[in-house]
Amino acid sequence: MKRFLWWILLPLSLSAVEGERVYERKCASCHQRYIPVETLMKNFMEHNNTLLHLKAPTVNQLAYRLKQRIGDPKGDKDMQLMEVQSFVQDYLLYPDRQKSVCMPEVLSHFETMPSMRGKVTDEEIEAVAEWIYFYLPPQKEAKVLTFVDFGEAKRVAKRTGKVIMIEVTSPTCHYCVKMEKTTLKDPEVIRAIHRDFIPVRVDVSRQKLPDGLKWSMTPTFFFLDCDGKVLKTVPGAWMKEDFLSILEEVVEAKGVKR
Ligand code: HEC
Structure with missing residues (x-):
């Protein structure tokens, strides 16, 4: 029983x-x-x-x-x-x-x-x-990141143990746009994010950051657990390899179940 x-x-x-x-x-x-x-x-x-x-x-x-x-x-x-x-x-x-x-x-x-x-x-x-x-045949690989809002991200994080990744961005931020067009479009990066993270994008020109998070530059990436506790804050735009290592570090630090 x-x-x-x-x-x-x-x-x-x-x-x-x-x-x-x-x-x-x-x-x-x-x-x-x-x-x-x-x-x-x-x-x-x-x-x-x-x-x-x-x-x-x-x-x-x-x-x-x-x-x-x-x-x-x-x-x-x-x-x-x-x-x-x-x-x-x-x-x-x-x-x-x-x-x-x-x-x-x-x-x-x-x-x-x-x-x-x-x-x-x-x-x-x-x-x-x-x-x-519950195995399902492979779907077509995602070509873009699927962003959700913070509330949804918390619910999914609770259910799956994945880490919430908040990207702080703005349309006037040159390096944000550049990273969004390169690193964040890369299939390997997209796969790594979808596997262990729940991506949330906050455009600070029109949205507020959740739960009193403070940013001083764009882009900034906040990694949070399902209770909204910040695990890591990473300011700046990154090339593919560096960003993949950052993601890996967060996964290791959090001990995300694989
Ligand atoms: C060394 C190779 C090998 C490894 C490692 C292995 N399997 Fe198998 N498995 C086989 C072979 C060969 C068969 C088909 C023959 C049989 O049914 O015994 C099989 C059959 C099965 C079957 C079907 C049994 C049936 O009804 O015919 C299941 C279920 C299964 N494996 C699950 C697993 C799982 C789960 C793992 C990992 C934890 C695993 N196997 C690891 C070789 C392997």
């Missing part, structure tokens, strides 16, 4: 963040993330895995099969998630082809998965199983 409640109360997206990291560290060496189903079928049915040389089923395959084969596919999602979590838990510790949910035509190309006993904690298994369960 205790376990049951814990699952229900755990904010979903918090463990989603962590689940992806568990996957990257402990599963990605064998399980690729996403390959379109048609390509997979061609690979397995027509080419005997010589097209893709996969080492294990992909995450999109696992997600699909787990949802189809464990518990009641039409029933309550939370309930099915719990059943999937306990299946994955059991399979990781005691892999056994008799229990497999994947298609035999797919599995015939693989050895049985080695047991991960001692290599992965219960918490990590729960998180990674949840991440797999």
Whole structure:
């Protein structure tokens, strides 16, 4: 019963963040993330895995099969998630082809998965199983930053453990505009921000900064936790590499879960 409640109360997206990291560290060496189903079928049915040389089923395959084969596919999602979590838990510790949910035509190309006993904690298994369960095929990569207002940012920060990043800017600020056109348009920077931060943009020519934050120059970047506590203040415009290191420092200092 205790376990049951814990699952229900755990904010979903918090463990989603962590689940992806568990996957990257402990599963990605064998399980690729996403390959379109048609390509997979061609690979397995027509080419005997010589097209893709996969080492294990992909995450999109696992997600699909787990949802189809464990518990009641039409029933309550939370309930099915719990059943999937306990299946994955059991399979990781005691892999056994008799229990497999994947298609035999797919599995015939693989050895049985080695047991991960001692290599992965219960918490990590729960998180990674949840991440797999809710796995969605990749969306088109964002080409621009998605800014939200401060209230929304606080709510998302609370839910996800991400850091709020407030950019203090103004249209008459030459260096702000320059940075917005270069560094803040860079795909790698956009990816890094969307992964660990919630960006808020405040144009001080027409908006006030929240919660008594004080700025002396533009641009300035404030990094805050979900309670609005300032973790770091970074004045000035930055080139890509330097800005990426700043973001990394904030992530490390805060201990953002990955
Ligand atoms: C050393 C390679 C390897 C690693 C690391 C690995 N797996 Fe696997 N896994 C496999 C192979 C191969 C299969 C397919 C054969 C099988 O089902 O045993 C598989 C199958 C599975 C299945 C499906 C079982 C079924 O019903 O057929 C799940 C779920 C799974 N892995 C989850 C994970 C998770 C989660 C991790 C990381 C914590 C992980 N695996 C790490 C190789 C690996």
